Amino acid sequence: MFGLHYKLERKAIGLVLGIVIVSSIGGLVEIAPLFTIHQTVENAPDMRVYTPLELSGRNIYIREGCYACHSQMIRTLRDEVERYGPYSLAVESKYDHPMLWGSKRTGPDLARIGGKYSDEWHVAHLNNPRDVMSVSVMPAYAWLSRTALRTDDMGLQLKAQRAVGVPYTDDMIANAAADTYGQAAPDTPFAEGVTKRYGAATNVRAFDGKPGDLTEMDALVAYLQILGRLTDAAYKPVAEAK
Numbered sequence: 001m002f003g004l005h006y007k008l009e010r011k012a013i014g015l016v017l018g019i020v021i022v023s024s025i026g027g028l029v030e031i032a033p034l035f036t037i038h039q040t041v042e043n044a045p046d047m048r049v050y051t052p053l054e055l056s057g058r059n060i061y062i063r064e065g066c067y068a069c070h071s072q073m074i075r076t077l078r079d080e081v082e083r084y085g086p087y088s089l090a091v092e093s094k095y096d097h098p099m100l101w102g103s104k105r106t107g108p109d110l111a112r113i114g115g116k117y118s119d120e121w122h123v124a125h126l127n128n129p130r131d132v133m134s135v136s137v138m139p140a141y142a143w144l145s146r147t148a149l150r151t152d153d154m155g156l157q158l159k160a161q162r163a164v165g166v167p168y169t170d171d172m173i174a175n176a177a178a179d180t181y182g183q184a185a186p187d188t189p190f191a192e193g194v195t196k197r198y199g200a201a202t203n204v205r206a207f208d209g210k211p212g213d214l215t216e217m218d219a220l221v222a223y224l225q226i227l228g229r230l231t232d233a234a235y236k237p238v239a240e241a242k
């Protein structure tokens, strides 16, 4: 084996040919499965799009660089599945533009964080992680509770998402700003529009604990609470999910 390599290294053309053959095998292994992508990516008819409030929470997650310490992709390894829940399916990232799978875990994976903790826990944790986890190295994001959420551009945000394939309707786009407010204001007429457009199971509550006060904290917690919960596909047997 090493003898062959030694001889090959002294013949430039032979070495180049060898490199081309070996790297095309690697290329085939990566590219060939893409031709069957329509059969390999599961279907999730129950999947809903992010509400405007969740989408702005997602934008804050990106702005604050949470993805630098947190992944959102549970791998198929046993220890991951036991710790975080069913491994992530491709379809679960269908409406994620850009995707936030991440490549580094200073903190835990967040793909299924939705519903794991109460809103109060998230607010306390984001205000100062050390208050709930004494050894945490996560930075504090206390200003989120004090910063009013911008809503006037939500229609444009939804439109941009629609341009890359997320099925937002004209109705959703026209009411984006009102729905952003309504999802965090349960006792107002705006709340009804949110469940009408995004489904009865949508979380409608004052996520930051302050009803009537729409802050960036509302948006980020609404987003965290929906992670892994836009569809049940991962909890169904594989054959059924197709």
Ligand code: HEC
Pocket (backbone or CB within 6 Å): 061, 064, 065, 066, 067, 068, 069, 070, 106, 107, 108, 109, 110, 113, 129, 133, 135, 136, 137, 138, 139, 141, 220, 224
């Ligand atoms: C410097 C790295 C770092 C950054 C940046 C960071 N985190 Fe964390 N995060 C951690 C670590 C470490 C933990 C585990 C300790 C703890 O719970 O605080 C954690 C824990 C968490 C948890 C609890 C996870 C669980 O399963 O218990 C949530 C939720 C979370 N982070 C959300 C966020 C959000 C949202 C942001 C951005 C606003 C963020 N993190 C930014 C490092 C980070």
